[in-house]
Amino acid sequence: MTSGRVTIADVARRAGVSTAAVSKVVRGAYGVSAEMQAKVTQAIDELGYRPHAAARALRGRTYTLGVMLSDTRNPFFPDIIEGVTGRLGDTEYQVLLGPGGIEPKTQARMIDAMIDRSMDGLILISPVMTDAELAAIATATPVVVVGRHGGAAAYDAVVDDDVMGAGLVVDHLVGLGHTRIAHITHLERARAQGLPHTVRAEGYRQAMRAHGLADDVLATSFTEEGGFEGARELLARDDRPTAIFAGADIAALGVLRAADEAGLSVPEDLSVAGYDNIGIASLKRISLTSVDQDGHVIGATAARLLVERIEERTRSVTSSVSPTLIVRGTTGPPRL
Amino acid sequence: MTSGRVTIADVARRAGVSTAAVSKVVRGAYGVSAEMQAKVTQAIDELGYRPHAAARALRGRTYTLGVMLSDTRNPFFPDIIEGVTGRLGDTEYQVLLGPGGIEPKTQARMIDAMIDRSMDGLILISPVMTDAELAAIATATPVVVVGRHGGAAAYDAVVDDDVMGAGLVVDHLVGLGHTRIAHITHLERARAQGLPHTVRAEGYRQAMRAHGLADDVLATSFTEEGGFEGARELLARDDRPTAIFAGADIAALGVLRAADEAGLSVPEDLSVAGYDNIGIASLKRISLTSVDQDGHVIGATAARLLVERIEERTRSVTSSVSPTLIVRGTTGPPRL
DNA sequence: GGTATTGTGTAGAACGTTCTCCATTGTTAG
DNA sequence: CTAACAATGGAGAACGTTCTACACAATACC
Numbered sequence: 001m002t003s004g005r006v007t008i009a010d011v012a013r014r015a016g017v018s019t020a021a022v023s024k025v026v027r028g029a030y031g032v033s034a035e036m037q038a039k040v041t042q043a044i045d046e047l048g049y050r051p052h053a054a055a056r057a058l059r060g061r062t063y064t065l066g067v068m069l070s071d072t073r074n075p076f077f078p079d080i081i082e083g084v085t086g087r088l089g090d091t092e093y094q095v096l097l098g099p100g101g102i103e104p105k106t107q108a109r110m111i112d113a114m115i116d117r118s119m120d121g122l123i124l125i126s127p128v129m130t131d132a133e134l135a136a137i138a139t140a141t142p143v144v145v146v147g148r149h150g151g152a153a154a155y156d157a158v159v160d161d162d163v164m165g166a167g168l169v170v171d172h173l174v175g176l177g178h179t180r181i182a183h184i185t186h187l188e189r190a191r192a193q194g195l196p197h198t199v200r201a202e203g204y205r206q207a208m209r210a211h212g213l214a215d216d217v218l219a220t221s222f223t224e225e226g227g228f229e230g231a232r233e234l235l236a237r238d239d240r241p242t243a244i245f246a247g248a249d250i251a252a253l254g255v256l257r258a259a260d261e262a263g264l265s266v267p268e269d270l271s272v273a274g275y276d277n278i279g280i281a282s283l284k285r286i287s288l289t290s291v292d293q294d295g296h297v298i299g300a301t302a303a304r305l306l307v308e309r310i311e312e313r314t315r316s317v318t319s320s321v322s323p324t325l326i327v328r329g330t331t332g333p334p335r336l
Numbered sequence: 337m338t339s340g341r342v343t344i345a346d347v348a349r350r351a352g353v354s355t356a357a358v359s360k361v362v363r364g365a366y367g368v369s370a371e372m373q374a375k376v377t378q379a380i381d382e383l384g385y386r387p388h389a390a391a392r393a394l395r396g397r398t399y400t401l402g403v404m405l406s407d408t409r410n411p412f413f414p415d416i417i418e419g420v421t422g423r424l425g426d427t428e429y430q431v432l433l434g435p436g437g438i439e440p441k442t443q444a445r446m447i448d449a450m451i452d453r454s455m456d457g458l459i460l461i462s463p464v465m466t467d468a469e470l471a472a473i474a475t476a477t478p479v480v481v482v483g484r485h486g487g488a489a490a491y492d493a494v495v496d497d498d499v500m501g502a503g504l505v506v507d508h509l510v511g512l513g514h515t516r517i518a519h520i521t522h523l524e525r526a527r528a529q530g531l532p533h534t535v536r537a538e539g540y541r542q543a544m545r546a547h548g549l550a551d552d553v554l555a556t557s558f559t560e561e562g563g564f565e566g567a568r569e570l571l572a573r574d575d576r577p578t579a580i581f582a583g584a585d586i587a588a589l590g591v592l593r594a595a596d597e598a599g600l601s602v603p604e605d606l607s608v609a610g611y612d613n614i615g616i617a618s619l620k621r622i623s624l625t626s627v628d629q630d631g632h633v634i635g636a637t638a639a640r641l642l643v644e645r646i647e648e649r650t651r652s653v654t655s656s657v658s659p660t661l662i663v664r665g666t667t668g669p670p671r672l
Numbered sequence: 673g674g675t676a677t678t679g680t681g682t683a684g685a686a687c688g689t690t691c692t693c694c695a696t697t698g699t700t701a702g
Numbered sequence: 703c704t705a706a707c708a709a710t711g712g713a714g715a716a717c718g719t720t721c722t723a724c725a726c727a728a729t730a731c732c
Contacts (some may be wrong), residue, residue, distance in 0.1 A: 007688055018712045023690060031710055053453040054393030055688030058717040062390070064453065066432075072417050073615075078408040081435050094449040096402075097433035099417050113430040117389040117453070155491075224619055255617065257621045280616055283560055285593045343718055354682045359720060367680055391718030394687035677730070686720085693715100699708075 006049045015043035026051060063092045065306060066114035068100045070107060070126040075249070075278035080125065080146065083299020093120070093307065096300040104128050115141055121306045126195075142309045144302045150194035156305040157318040158298050164194050164322035165291040166203030166245070167210075169273045171288070172325055173243045174211050178271060178331045181208065182241040184230040184251055187219040192246040199220065200247045200275060222247065227254025235262050235270070242270065242334040249274035249281050249290055256286070256330070267332035277326055288330035296319050342385045351379035362387055364394075392411030393454040398427045401642060402450035404436045406443060406462045411585070411614035412631040413484065416461065416482065419635020428455070440464050451477055457642045460646065462531075478645045480638045486530035492641040493654040494634050498532050501627040501659040502581070503546075505609045508577045508625075508661055510547050512669045514607060517544065518577040520566040520587055523555040533558065536583045536611060563590025570604070571598050578606065578670040585610035585617050585626055592666070603668035607622070613662055623665035635655050 008026070012019040017040065021027045024032050025040040043049075053062050067084060069077060085095050098114055100107035107127055114122055121142035127134065131150075137143055138154035166183075173181050183204045186197040201217055208215040218234060220226035227246050234241055235258060246252035252274030256266060264270045274281065277292035301319050344362070353376065360368050361376040379385075389398050403420060421431050434450055436443035443463055450458055457478035463470065465488075473479055474490035481493045502519075509517050519540045522533040524536050534548060537553055544551040554570060556562035563582050570577055571594060579654040582588035588610030592602060600606045610617065613628035 005688090009688080019689080020691080020712055020714090021710090024711085027690080029691090033710060038712080050448060050452055053449075054390045054690055055397065055717095056690075057390030058394070058688080058719090059690035061690095062453070068418060072414040081408050087439070094446075094453075095435065096453075099421055099431065099433060101421070113389075116386055117398070117430075117432075118654075191641060206457055252621055253616070253621065257619070261623060280589075283593070285589065285596065317656055341718090345718080355719080356684090356721080357680090358681055360681090363720080365721090369680060372680080388718055391687095392720075394689090394718080395720035396687095397720095673732105675731085677728100678727085679728080682725080683723090685722090688717105690716085691714100693713090695710100695712080697708100697710075699706100701706080702704090 005052065006047045007052070008049070010047055011040065011043045011049045014047060015039045020227070024051055048114070059317050061120050062118050064094050064096060064117070064119045065096055065121050065123065066096055066117075066119040067123045068098045068107065068110055068114065068125060068127065070100050070128060071102055072099055074126075076293055077125065079293075080299035080302070083252050083296040083301075084113070084123065084167045084303045085299075086296070087300040087303035088224060088307075091307070095303075100127070102128065108133070111137055114229025121310045123302045124179065134254060142306060144306045144309070146298060146302050147196060148194050149196075149199050151320045152316055156302075156309060156316050158302045159318070159320055160196070160293045160298065161320045161322050162199040163203035163206065165275060165293070165325075166200045167207040168271065168291060168323065168325040169245050169275070169289075170207035170211065172327065173245065173271060173273065173331065174213070176243075176271065176331065178243040178334050179213055180216070180239060180241040181213065181243045181245060182216040182218060184227060184234075184246045185217055185219050186222040186226070186247060186251075204245060216241065220251070220253050224250055224254040224257070227251030227288050229254070231255040231258035232262075235259070235264070243273070243331070244270065245275075247275050249276045249278045249288060252281075252288055252330075253286070256288070268335050271331040271334070273331055276331055281328070283328075289328045289331040290326050291323045291324050292326050294321060316333050341388065342383045343388070344385070346383055347376065347379045347385045350383060350571045351375045397456050398454050400430050400432060400453070400455045401459065401639070402432055402434055402453075402455040404434045404443065404446055404450065404461060404463065406436055406464060407438055408435055410462075411612055413461065415629075415631025416635035416638070419482050419632040419637075420459065420465055420639045421635075421637040422632070423639035424643075427643070431639075436463070438464065444469070447473055453527045457646045459638045459642055478642060480642045480645070482528050482634060482638050483532060485532075485535050488652055488654045490652065492638075492645060492652050494638045494641065495654070495656055496629045496634065497656045497658050498530070498535040499539035499542065501611060501629070501661075502536045503543040504627060504659065504661040505542035505581050505611070505625075506540060506547065507517070508663065509581065509607060509609065509667065510549070512579075512607065512667065514579040514670050516548055516552070516575060516577040517549065517581060518552040518554060518570050520563060520580060520591070521553055522558040522562070522569075522583060522587075523554050533583050540581060556587070558587050560586055560590040560593070563587030564586045564594050565590070567591040567594035568598075571595070578608065579609070579667070581609045581611075583611055585612045585614045585624060587621070588617075588624055588626070588666075592624070602666050604671050607667040607670070609667055617662075617664070625664045625667040626662050627659045628654065628662050629658060629659050 008019050012022045098110045100110040123144045126147040135154045143155040185201040205215045218230050220230040255272050259270050274290040277290040281288040281290045344355050344358050348358045434446045436446040459480045462483040471490045480493040521537040541551045554566050556566040595606050610626040613626040617624040617626045
C-alpha cells in the first residue's frame with residue numbers, strides 16, 4: 001500500500017534530523033558530516049526506505065532509462081538488453097523497456113509515454129520515423145539511437161558497421177575461390193533510409209567491386225520464405241551463383257531449404273552465409289556462417305553514451321561497432 | 337524540456353476554468369457539463385497537453401503496468417508481450433517491461449524498482465522466488481503471475497496446462513502406434529516447484545500410465561546439448577525408444593542432431609516432438625511437431641485479469657490456457 | 673414557498689521528493 | 703578580538719497532479 005510506504009519524513013524523524021538532510025545523504029550531495037551520514041544511513045537501513053521515483057520526478061531525476069524496442073522478435077535484441085543492463089548494473093539507473101511495435105504511430109506513442117513518465121534518457125532501437133521527428137524528441141530528452149545509419153545531429157548513435165560486415169563475408173567467399181556471389185536483400189517500400197539492409201547491400205557491392213567482380217543483388221524479404229524464393233530464382237539461372245550471401249540469417253535459412261530441395265549439397269555445391277548470428281545459427285544441425293554484431297557491445301555502448309550525455313556531455317557522438325565473421329559449416333570452396 | 341511542458345494549469349487558463357475542472361475532464365470523472373467538456377477538450381487539443389505521469393502518481397494512478405521478464409531469451413515471450421499490449425491497446429494503460437534476469441536477487445530488485453515507480457499493477461513472468469515473497473509483493477500491489485503452477489492466494493495466475501500439453505503429445509504418438517516413448521526433462525537443483533518442466537514430466541507419466549505403458553524419463557537440461565546428450569543415451573539402449581518427447585523445443589533440436597549422427601531417419605526410425613512451438617519449429621527444414629502455448633492468449637488473459645483486479649475485483653483467480661498440438665514432419669508411425 | 677435533491681464548478685490540501693536560500697556554528701586571518 | 707569565511711543543517715517553496723469538501727444554482731417535491 002502507498003499508505004504504508006516509508007517516506008523520507010519517516011527516516012528524518014527516526015534519525016532526528018530534517019528531511020532536507022536525509023535528501024542530501026540519499027543523493028550524496030555536498031554538505032553532510034560523517035556523523036550525519038552515519039545516522040541517516042542507519043535509519044534508512046532500519047526502516048528499509050527506498051526513494052519514491054514519482055516524487056523524485058517532480059523535481060529532479062527519476063534514474064530511469066527507457067529503451068524503445070521496435071521489434072521484440074528481433075533475434076539480437078536480448079543481447080542488446082543484456083549489454084545495457086550489464087553496463088548499468090552497478091549504477092543507480094534502472095532500465096525499462098517499451099514495446100513500440102513496428103508502426104511509426106505506436107512507436108511515437110510509446111516514446112511519448114516514456115517522456116510522460118519523465119525518464120532521464122531514451123535508447124531507441126531501430127526507430128521508424130523521420131530525422132525531424134527524431135530530432136524533436138532529442139531536444140526534449142537525451143537520446144541514443146541504435147541501428148540507424150546517418151544523421152545524428154541532436155542525439156548520439158550506435159551502429160553496427162554493416163559495410164564492414166558485408167565486406168567480411170565477400171572477402172571470406174572470394175578467399176575460398178568463389179566468383180559468382182549473389183546477395184539477397186530486403187525490399188522496403190520507401191520510408192526511412194540508412195536502414196541496415198540497405199547498408200549491407202551497399203557494402204556487398206563495394207566489396208565485390210573491390211575484388212573486380214560483378215555484383216548480383218536480388219531483393220525479396222528478410223523472412224524464411226523470402227530467402228527461399230530468392231534462392232530458388234537464383235539457382236534456376238544458367239550460370240547460377242556458387243555462393244549466396246543473405247542479408248539476414250532468417251533468410252539464409254530459407255536459402256538452405258531451397259538448396260535442399262534443389263538437391264544441392266552445402267557447402268560443396270552452394271555456399272551460404274547470413275547476417276546477425278542468431279542463436280540457432282550455431283546449432284550443429286544448421287551451422288550457418290554468419291556475421292556477428294555483438295549486441296552486448298552495442299547495448300553497453302549505448303548505455304554509456306546515454307549516461308554520459310545525461311550527466312555532462314553536450315556534443316553528439318556516433319559510435320560504430322565492428323562486426324565479426326563467424327565461419328561455420330555452410331561455406332566452403334566451390335566444387336570445380 | 338520539462339520547463340516547456342504543457343501543464344494542467346495552462347489548459348485551465350486557456351479554457352478559462354479551474355484546474356480541478358480540467359482534471360475531471362481528463363479523467364472522465366463525474367460532474368462535467370457538455371459545454372465544459374467541449375471547452376476543455378478543445379484547449380487540450382490546441383495545446384497538445386498530456387498528463388504528467390509522475391505527478392499523477394503522487395495522488396492517483398499512473399496508468400502504467402509493469403511486466404517483469406525473467407528471461408528475455410524465452411522464445412515465446414514476444415507472443416506474451418503482444419498479447420498483453422494487444423489487449424491494452426485501446427485502454428489508457430501503458431505497458432513497460434522490466435528485464436529481471438534469472439537471479440532471484442535481480443528479479444527482486446526489478447520488482448522493487450517497478451513498485452517505486454508506482455506502477456498500477458505487475459505481471460510477473462516465471463518469477464523465481466518463494467511463495468511467501470510473492471505474497472508479500474502481492475499485498476503491496478496488484479499482481480498476476482504467469483507460468484507458475486500452484487499457490488495463488490493473494491494474486492491471480494495464468495498458466496499453460498502443461499499436463500494437458502504433455503498428454504496431447506503422448507496421445508498423438510500412441511495413436512501413431514508407438515509404445516516405447518521416452519521423455520527428456522530438465523534437471524533443476526531444487527528451488528522453486530510447480531515449474532513447467534516438472535509439470536510436463538508429470539503429465540507425460542500420467543498419460544503413459546493411462547495408456548498402460550511404461551514411462552521412461554531422462555533428466556538432462558533444456559538446451560540443444562542437453563537434448564543431444566539425452567537422445568544419445570536413449571538411442572544407445574538395446575530396446576531404444578521409437579519416439580522421444582523433449583520437454584522443450586530447443587532440446588528437441590538436439591535430439592534431431594543425435595538422430596542424424598546415429599544415422600536414423602526421422603520420423604521413420606525415430607519420432608521427435610517438442611514443446612513451446614518456437615519460431616524455427618515451423619521452418620520446413622526443421623518441421624518439428626510441438627505443443628503450442630498460445631502466448632497471445634496467455635498475455636491477453638494476464639492483462640485482462642490485472643486490469644480487473646486493479647479496478648474492482650478482490651478475490652483471486654487462476655486461469656489455465658489450453659495448449660494445442662502442432663503436428664509436423666518429425667512424428668510418424670514407427671517402422672515395423 | 674420552503675426544503676431536499678441534483679448538477680456543476682472551484683478552492684486548496686495533499687502526495688514525497690529536491691533544492692534554493694538562510695541560519696548557525698566553528699575556524700581562520702589579520 | 704573581530705571580521706571573513708567555510709562547513710553544516712534546516713525551512714519552506716516548488717513540481718503537476720488528484721480529490722475531498724464545499725459553494726452555488728437549478729430543479730423537484732410536498
